Amino acid sequence: xxxxxxxxxxxxxxxxxxxxxxxxxxxxxxxxxxxxxxxxxxxxxxxxxxxxxxxxxxxxxxxxxxxxxxxxxxxxxxxxxxxxxxxxxxxxxxxxxxxxxxxxxxxxxxxxxxxxxxxxxxxxxxxxxxxxxxxxxxxxxxxxxxxxxxxxxxxxxxxxxxxxxxxxxxxxxxxxxxxxxxxxxxxxxxxxxxxxxxxxxxxxxxxxx
Amino acid sequence: xxxxxxxxxxxxxxxxxxxxxxxxxxxxxxxxxxxxxxxxxxxxxxxxxxxxxxxxxxxxxxxxxxxxxxxxxxxxxxxxxxxxxxxxxxxxxxxxxxxxxxxxxxxxxxxxxxxxxxxxxxxxxxxxxxxxxxxxxxxxxxxxxxxxxxxxxxxxxxxxxxxxxxxxxxxxxxxxxxxxxxxxxxxxxxxxxxxxxxxxxxxxxxxxxxxxxxxxxxxxxxxxxxxxxxxxxxxxxxxxxxxxxxxxxxxxxxxxxxxxxxxxxxxxxxxxxxxxxxxxxxxxxxxxxxxxxxxxxxxxxxxxxxxxxxxxxxxxxx
Numbered sequence: 001x002x003x004x005x006x007x008x009x010x011x012x013x014x015x016x017x018x019x020x021x022x023x024x025x026x027x028x029x030x031x032x033x034x035x036x037x038x039x040x041x042x043x044x045x046x047x048x049x050x051x052x053x054x055x056x057x058x059x060x061x062x063x064x065x066x067x068x069x070x071x072x073x074x075x076x077x078x079x080x081x082x083x084x085x086x087x088x089x090x091x092x093x094x095x096x097x098x099x100x101x102x103x104x105x106x107x108x109x110x111x112x113x114x115x116x117x118x119x120x121x122x123x124x125x126x127x128x129x130x131x132x133x134x135x136x137x138x139x140x141x142x143x144x145x146x147x148x149x150x151x152x153x154x155x156x157x158x159x160x161x162x163x164x165x166x167x168x169x170x171x172x173x174x175x176x177x178x179x180x181x182x183x184x185x186x187x188x189x190x191x192x193x194x195x196x197x198x199x200x201x202x203x204x205x206x207x208x209x
Numbered sequence: 210x211x212x213x214x215x216x217x218x219x220x221x222x223x224x225x226x227x228x229x230x231x232x233x234x235x236x237x238x239x240x241x242x243x244x245x246x247x248x249x250x251x252x253x254x255x256x257x258x259x260x261x262x263x264x265x266x267x268x269x270x271x272x273x274x275x276x277x278x279x280x281x282x283x284x285x286x287x288x289x290x291x292x293x294x295x296x297x298x299x300x301x302x303x304x305x306x307x308x309x310x311x312x313x314x315x316x317x318x319x320x321x322x323x324x325x326x327x328x329x330x331x332x333x334x335x336x337x338x339x340x341x342x343x344x345x346x347x348x349x350x351x352x353x354x355x356x357x358x359x360x361x362x363x364x365x366x367x368x369x370x371x372x373x374x375x376x377x378x379x380x381x382x383x384x385x386x387x388x389x390x391x392x393x394x395x396x397x398x399x400x401x402x403x404x405x406x407x408x409x410x411x412x413x414x415x416x417x418x419x420x421x422x423x424x425x426x427x428x429x430x431x432x433x434x435x436x437x438x439x440x441x442x443x444x445x446x447x448x449x450x451x452x453x454x455x456x457x458x459x460x461x462x463x464x465x466x467x468x469x470x471x472x473x474x475x476x477x478x479x480x481x482x483x484x485x486x487x488x489x490x491x492x493x494x495x496x497x498x499x500x501x502x503x504x505x506x507x508x509x510x511x512x513x514x515x516x517x518x519x520x521x522x523x524x525x526x527x
Contacts, residue, residue, distance in 0.1 A: 030375075030402075030403075030404045031375060031404050031407070031409060031410070031513045032375075032376065032379065033373070033376060034347065034372070034374075034375060034376050034404070035373070035402050035403075035404060036261070036262065036347060036373055037261055037262075090513065097376070097379055098379075098383065100380070100383070103372070103373070103376055167517065168517035168519065168520045169517070170515070171512075171514040171515030172513075172514045172515070173514050
């Protein structure tokens with residue numbers, strides 16, 4: 001039970017950070033590429049491409065290392081990948097703007113460089129999490145459904161609160177650092193719940209599903 | 210020396226005419242390209258269109274044509290033109306914007322960010338036919354509307370870049386272009402997009418200004434955001450002047466060593482008024498509408514990282 005709770009909190013937090021990042025994405029690019037449809041189109045497309053990649057590798061990784069540690073490591077990497085984004089996003093998007101491409105392609109390439117890695121790493125989380133809480137085939141649908149619901153609820157809050165309040169309270173850089181910090185905390189929490197002995201007796205991770 | 214070809218279709222009859230443009234003549238106006246055959250006093254929607262960025266409406270009533278962008282159920286007036294006398298400004302702030310010329314009476318290149326109906330741009334083109342005017346407009350449909358309903362047209366000295374204002378400033382900077390006057394009048398249904406309000410944007414503007422160039426910006430007072438805008442200008446430019454106190458305040462900034470003495474501005478206004486015969490009296494605007502210190506000087510400014518304009522523009526502050 002404790003493990004399931006830990007994983008649930010993990011997917012909620014990661015969903016939150018992912019959508020928060022996407023909202024910030026448009027905001028980060030608009031100084032160089034404007035606030036037109038291309039910027040939003042680029043950001044959303046890149047996030048979807050990254051998620052697609054992340055889901056795929058998440059599935060593979062969960063088969064190889066079906067342990068809390070593996071997922072925690074992915075989340076720590078995601079946290080680390082946000083730090084350079086916070087520090088160098090202005091310089092990076094400025095560099096792309098100076099290439100003198102059409103704004104469409106400029107914003108797409110900038111979005112890819114800036115957001116692909118963190119959002120791909122966060123995309124790994126969902127399928128990985130499903131694997132971690134699943135003990136048998138019969139419950140796979142229920143577990144996956146519940147986790148997706150929780151993860152998407154996290155995304156909902158991340159999206160809403162970031163766009164409605166956080167941008168207006170804190171500024172982009174601070175939100176990014178806080179997101180990285182939050183991911184690190186989530187990884188720690190996951191490890192703590194996963195490796196706490198005594199509460200996890202019933203939940204044996206089986207290697208066959 | 211320019212020849213103007215204008216085709217007017219009034220009551221269904223096409224009348225072709227060619228006229229010579231002369232800069233001093235007051236009655237000289239630019240032709241409306243779209244003429245309609247109903248009475249002046251009827252109010253009629255000429256166009257309603259959802260563009261990439263706006264819900265655009267063009268209305269005509271009382272001999273005036275209006276360009277409106279709708280947002281949150283309100284139609285925000287972006288441009289109004291008197292179709293019989295385009296130089297007779299129907300929005301008061303157009304006249305206030307002319308104050309820029311009292312600060313910089315001899316411009317060679319002008320940048321205009323936020324075309325709208327192009328009314329001010331065309332008026333400037335009329336009064337200063339030799340000045341190169343570059344316009345920047347985000348929405349291609351707005352450019353179409355300006356051409357079709359507001360008589361806007363391009364020629365050797367009048368260009369339009371269909372691009373985001375900030376992106377275009379960056380490009381001009383790279384091409385090492387310099388402007389004597391930059392007008393910033395980019396609104397999206399009642400508000401200025403945040404990336405056109407920040408310190409970084411202002412620095413971009415300063416970098417494409419000539420040494421004694423000025424930025425003329427249209428701001429809406431009465432909201433918390435106004436004070437942030439003014440402070441942000443203050444952080445980048447040395448001198449600030451403002452005109453008007455109603456729903457629009459025109460802020461003029463420059464980076465000169467010392468502010469221009471009021472006397473000189475007024476003298477330039479008088480000289481220009483005599484030469485150009487503006488439909489509004491420029492010296493009166495300079496004398497009576499100046500409002501130097503009408504903002505709260507202490508407080509945060511807007512940056513690319515932190516620009517909560519969406520909230521600030523909804524906080525009333527008188």
